[in-house]
Amino acid sequence: MCPGAALGILHYKANVEPNSPALLQAFDAALARLAAEYQMDSIAKNPHIAATRSAYKALGKSPHEYRNAAEAMLRRVVKQSGLYHINNIVEVNNCISVSSGYSIGSYDTGCLQGDVELRRAPEETHYPGIGKGSVNIGCLPVLYDAEGPFGNPTSDSRRAMIQEGERDIVSVLYSFDGPAELKPWMDQFAGMLQQYCGVTQVDQQILE
Secondary structure, rough: OOOEEEEEEEEEEEEEEOOHHHHHHHHHHHHHHHHHHOOHHHHHHHHHHHHHHHHHHHHHHOOOOOEEEHHHHHHHHHHOOOOOOOOHHHHHHHHHHHHHHOEEEEEEEEOOOOEEEEOOOOOOOOEEEOOOOOEOOOOOOOEOOOOOEEEOOOOOOOOOOOOOOOEEEEEEEEEEEOOOOOOHHHHHHHHHHHHHHHHEEEEEEEEE
16 A cells, blocks of 8 residues: 555454543553643654655655544644543543554444455545544555544544443554554553553464
């Protein structure tokens, strides 16, 4: 689809619930460090964000009009706008995303059907986004299952969103500069799941 594309995949079962005070404290500490580290003009220089922006350009999508999630969240952090608190899994997802520069999507496998693959979505493809109306995903790198598109590095669909309760989940780190730096961040993701979400086993895989 584009050179350097790789996916870091974590598969686990979790009780999705509101954030604990300990998780919120860890998340707020991470945001404070990032706010001190970055300025608005340095965010796009993060190598993983820069690689995602380059991939968007190569696929025919404007990285300015459709910012990837890691970049968009970091911009909110630097502007002191804060990030939404949803639940424990989304909190870990977003903490690792802004810390690493990898856009990350977490999906309820119970809402997916058949094999999953990463494709360039045809122009003018849309789906209902989380917290949004119809999202134009045309020309983006998009995850598809047997029922159609459900996730991408900018905005995921509502179909497989993470909701409270016992869930079987797959979290996907989207890399467009190869797999070399995925494993350390996947290990950090797994560690936070175990420490703050009570997850006992996380299966990891990297696909190129």
